Amino acid sequence: MDVLIPGERLRRWEERTEIPLFAAALLFLACYAVRVLARGADPLLRDTALAVALAVWLVFVLDYAVRLVLSGERLRFPHRHRMDTLAMILPLLRLLRIVPLYNAVQQKREQPRLNLQARVIAYAGLSAVLLAFAGSLAVYSCERSAPGATIRTFGDAVWWAAATLSTVGYGDVTPVTPLGRVIAVAMMACGIALLGAVTGSFSSWLLQTFRRDDEEKPPDS
CATH class of the missing domain: 1.10.287.70 (Helix Hairpins)
Known part of the structure; x- marks a missing residue:
């Protein structure tokens, strides 16, 4: 069985999770929109949106922890991956990871770039x-x-x-x-x-x- 180096393990993790996490970021944006725009809506709807947004944020925190471990960089990871760190703190910034998303989609489709x-x-x-x-x-x-x-x-x-x-x-x-x-x-x-x-x-x-x-x-x- 081949032993993957930390960088390769991180790359494979990102390829598998980039698309689902982008979809999760869109869900977070939708829940945030409900919280901001639906002020007079049913409190249950607003509470549900808040609960889903918190759950999505916890998914981002878990993903960040996995990336940190797989990278093998330890305390250097937040400095070298500032965008990932900011996206973990402010989940709306996750939507800006368009380039990694595009690369992940291209890995699954045999179409010219x-x-x-x-x-x-x-x-x-x-x-x-x-x-x-x-x-x-x-x-x-x-x-x-x-x-x-x-x-x-x-x-x-x-x-x-x-x-x-x-x-x-x-x-x-x-x-x-x-x-x-x-x-x-x-x-x-x-x-x-x-x-x-x-x-x-x-x-x-x-x-x-x-x-x-x-x-x-x-x-x-």
């Missing part, structure tokens, strides 16, 4: 949608009852998230609570990163297309 530019654009687009929805929920939860708040409805929160992620920043609705502003800073940073990735990828695709056209053009007689 998308080219680099398409992957970057698809990753950025899906990440932006998930970030906008999660950020809208989070800032709406913080702001809706705050004195002097301009984000009073979930629609206001969605509008704010779209303007922030796109780096437009109209300023007509802005967070006033400390936690809301922390969320805003994080959304701004993510928006700049995603916009830069898409712009750079699209520019690279254009350059490759023009270069290929120039190479295929017949020489002047």
Whole structure:
């Protein structure tokens, strides 16, 4: 029987669990949405959503513990895997693990991979949608009852998230609570990163297309 090194065991664990854990992250987001948006709903529904969200969070904690053991890195693991650590603390960040999810799906399907530019654009687009929805929920939860708040409805929160992620920043609705502003800073940073990735990828695709056209053009007689 072959003995797997720690890194190989961790890789196999991630391949097997990436898709189920992403589905669990979507379930966590759904439960969080129920807690935030269904304020006047049946208390049983809200309590059930809370219980399911806590159960999913415990699954993430267990997954993190397994990763830590399988990696063989011990106390170095949190430092070397910061995103995993943040996702364990804030489960909504688990939704940003699009690249590992894509790789796990490709392992199960014998279809050609998308080219680099398409992957970057698809990753950025899906990440932006998930970030906008999660950020809208989070800032709406913080702001809706705050004195002097301009984000009073979930629609206001969605509008704010779209303007922030796109780096437009109209300023007509802005967070006033400390936690809301922390969320805003994080959304701004993510928006700049995603916009830069898409712009750079699209520019690279254009350059490759023009270069290929120039190479295929017949020489002047």
